[in-house]
Amino acid sequence: MSLIPIVRDYIGKMLQDISGMKVLVLDSQTVSVVSVVYSQSELLQKEVFLVELVDSKSKESMAHLKAVYFLRPTLENVQHLRRQLSTPRFGEYHLFFSNILKTTQIQVLADSDEQEVVQQVQDFFADFSAIDPYHFTLNLQMNHVYMLPAVVDPTSVQSFCDRVVDGIAAVFLALKRRPVIRYQRTSDIAKRIAQETAKLMYEQESGLFDFRRTEVSPLLLVVDRRDDPVTPLLNQWTYQAMVNELIGIEDNKVDLRNIGKVPSDQKEVVLSSEQDAFFKANMYENFGDLGMNIKRMVDEFQQVSKSNQNIQTIEDMARFVDNYPEYRKMHGNVSKHVTMVTEMSRIVEERKLMLVSQTEQELACNGGQVAAFEAVTNLLNDESVSDLDRLRLVMLYALRYEKESPVQLMQLFNKLASRSTKYKSGLIQFLLKQAGVDKRTGDLYGNRDLLNIARNMARGLKGVENVYTQHQPLLFQTMESINKGRLRDVDYPFVGNHFQQGRPVEVVIFIVGGTTYEEARIVALHNATNSGIRFILGGSAVLNSKRFIKDLEEAQRAARLSSTV
Known part of the structure; x- marks a missing residue:
């Protein structure tokens, strides 16, 4: 019941049954569907020499290419296709839709295909990004x-x-x-x-x-x-979640352009468990263990580099050239992960996130309103704590203690408003209106169910292996x-x-x-x-x-x- 092989299979079938040079035509959403499961090099292997968006204004004739369209079956996309079929640019048109195509839409396309360039129309159900x-x-x-x-x-x-x-x-x-x-x-x-x-x-x-x-x-x-509402407000300390929180991941890609000196080929990098063995092995590791594993990977790479420097014979050189693609791939992988971990360490240090996160976890996992109020107040007064972190802390406090301490809550609202220029008036009250205790079904803080209360007490007594990843x-x-x-x-x-x-x-x-x-x-x-x-x-x-x-x-x-x- 894994989604990635299913979507890969759909795209594979689309491309491999059509021989010769192809252009793949996508819309803004199917771009995401394809890009998270297929790399550019894999598309090239399927003889896809051009990827184009369906709303492209290009009028250049490319009759030597076969067009493979993969689109959502929307009114807008059908209109784009109507116009493009009326004056075909490509030799053949193979139309695939990511969801159920209505009979009326099929009729519209049939009426538009006056030059009979459409070879097939199929539904391939991949209307989501895996x-x-x-x-x-x-x-x-x-x-x-x-x-x-x-x-x-x-x-x-x-x-x-x-x-x-x-x-x-x-x-x-x-x-x-x-x-x-x-x-x-x-x-x-x-x-x-x-x-x-x-x-x-x-x-x-x-x-x-x-x-x-x-x-x-x-x-x-x-x-x-x-x-x-608590989970998306917390800082994260496991690799994939932490990259998304501190840098951002979109369609399994991380934009590193705003980070110091980054090699030109690493301005945007892919973080995919399917394409990167190190990431697959470490995506759920906590930050401390991740650091050790990256050091081990760097050490292994240095060993490989040293062995490559010992090129003394033609046979050595031939062996190096044979292994060069793997060497380059390993070099790129090491460099990518070192860059990201270095950047995240810088952000953690700059924003005092270890201190902030400790208080967040206390608010999410443990009781103690008086201590929580004091901890949040101290962090609001700390000049090195960012506006975003101040806002998150008060939101987490409000969600936890909205009924217990309305007076202290108002004090925190006022302090936040005076300290944080980015705070928008009434936002936390809006959060409580949307997701406060009266609106929720689940036992968010484990204090309604006797089993959860016992589990929380036991956890508190034993201590937690990692204070930063207590939250469930x-x-x-x-x-x-x-x-x-x-x-x-x-x-x-x-x-x-x-x-x-x-x-x-x-x-x-x-x-x-x-x-x-x-x-x-x-x-x-x-x-x-x-x-x-x-x-x-x-x-x-x-x-x-x-x-x-x-x-x-x-x-x-x-x-x-x-x-x-």
Whole structure:
């Protein structure tokens, strides 16, 4: 139940069955779908000599090339195709769509193909970016829309829901499964998406989803990011999550252009578990262990370099030339990881993140309001703490103690407003309105359930191996509940009359509002234990603290505008 091989297989089939020189034509979203699973060199091996966007204005005739289009089946893309088929630039047109193409759209394309250049039209269900084997994203730009009541912006909310339903449907069509569907009761948007997905799978396109039945149906669980607003606000200390938090990852690429002296071929680097063995082995390691492993990799590289310097005979030279591509690849890999770890160490030092993160983890994992208030106050007064970190600390304090200490909370709001120029008035109050204790379903701080209380106490007594990685996202509890067959129907109802008979062995959890790499790590580590249940995690976007706060700001702005209209 890994997504990457499925998407690679789709793209492989598209390209290898069409012989000769090809141009691959994509849209802004299928660019992401392809780039996370196929490297440029692999595309070249499939005789793809040009990659173009469907909205390109180029009119240059290239009749010697065969065009392979891979597009989302949107109205806009069909219009682009209509225009391009009316005056064909390429010798042949092979059209592939990442989701269900409507009969009316097929008719439009057929009518436009007056010169009969279209050789085939097919649906290949890859309407999502498989960034890791068990983690996919829809990369939605308007991700903040999930926080808006439908009445505020009905058009945007509907298009958001439509895109999410399309993405989820494509995942299950790719997996050849039809799930039973559950959703988080307290979230209107999770309920709406779950119901619209069920309608598509069981009514509108029931024939497409009529796969061979498994003994126990897979489960699709649709939950809301606002049930766990803590995870995307925390600093991260494991490799992949930390790179995303401190530098940023987009479609498995890291932009290093703003970092000091970086070789020209490393201005943008790929961080993919499929293409980089060192990253695959270390993506979930904590920062301390990562440093040791990078040192070991550098030592190994220096040994290889020394052996290459001992070129004394023609045979030695021939051997070096044979091994040169591997040597260059190893050199690039060492350089890339050293650059990133050096940059992250600089940021940690500059922003005093070890100090800040210790307080964050205390706020997320342990009680003690008086000590927490004092720690946050001290950090707000510290000149070297950044505006972003001050804001995150007060947000984490507010989420934890909104009911216990309203007076102290107001003091922190006032201090934050006076110290941080970037703080937007009312943003934390908006966060509490969106994701405060009265809105949440899950036991975010483990203080409702006796078992969680006992577990937290035991953890506190034993001490924690790494103070910076104590936090467990709410997703961990949700997965445990599914594992044990204890996910409460009252909190996570089923859609319609499709109930689960027995414990599922395949589960897709979709987080409306976005996933984090900390959550993806939990899923990957669980799947590595062979416990019998396989999980896939998906979301409308991939978050770090900046993106989560930006979504909050945009939702707050949209809510304010609607109230003034």
